[in-house]
Amino acid sequence: MRSSPFSRHNPQFNRDSLRASLKDAGIKYVFLGKELGARSRDDHCYVGTKVSYARLAQTQLFQRGIQRLLDGAALHRIALMCAERDPVDCHRTILIGRELCAQGASVSHILADGQLEAQSDAIGRLVERLQLGGIDMFRSYSDAIDQAYAMQEDAIAFDRDAQIAQRDSTTKAST
Template identity: 40%
Template sequence: MSSPALRTIYTVGYSTHEWPAFVALLRGAGITALADVRSNPQARLPQYRQENLAPGLRAEGIAYVWLGKELGARRDERECYVNGQVDYELVATLPNFRAGLARLEKGVVDHTVTLMCAEREPLDCHRGVLIARVLKAGGWRVRHLRADGSIEEHDETERRMVQRVGIDPLLDAGVEHETLVERAYRELGRAMTYKPPQDADG
């Protein structure tokens, strides 16, 4: 197992960044490897389509790996669906998801790794509401690269999440902060998780 000092991971959303700006964002944080956690590694912007992204990053000296099967939000495993909707807490227990976490564990030994998805805001993306939650619970330090180059610790992201879902700590006096955070994760997760098309096979 890697030492605690190595158990730090970043996340980033490519959003509408031009390629040079995105590379500069990664370089500013010292990123040396990128784990693409999109279920489908394609994009409207051509530079973020897997067939262009992977060689583009490698040309910049940044390793690339696609972990969408392991850590993506759209799941094939029936056991993580409740009433036709993905349940993030069930996703976190899947063997395939755990295998993805194990690959991150190995990756951070030799690299400074960022998870990448499309959304600019980590609270609009499963990287912030699912993956970061599980990693933090496992003792990782999770840091989000913001569009302006600043870095937000996941503790601060969680505080924003509590506010975002409308939980008022003053109205829940006596309730531990961790309990409010868990409630916020569940509420936000239910609002954003994947529902397959009704006419999809299976």
């Protein structure tokens, strides 16, 4: 779910181009970036300059998007698209997948090699990657999962200041 489906480098992934390509393949494209995108326009969803996924997940707009996915999944096969190669590097897994699973949905991710990976397996990989697997009498695996979600959110969540700095450096480079 890209909040803004536009790319200067890959115009085939712009909203209109993507919609047309998918239509030619018999696939319907529905944009839900406003509801499920990770770049909220709601100031309440920010802690400092970063989006808080917990706050975003509590908004009515996000919950309407989740409900639309759940309703649609009862009738259709649904795929959420984003730009990241690895699911654990994308808000689809850390925000949307987490919320869908909390509501009882089954979530699988399509990996680069075409294989499917369950949400729980993706988060298990993240726990390993972040070296949080040291379970002991003071910390459960559930605690490690919560910590992995929090750490990955901190690493990937949209940051207004970072976007401004990137925009400034891109503008300077092109002048």
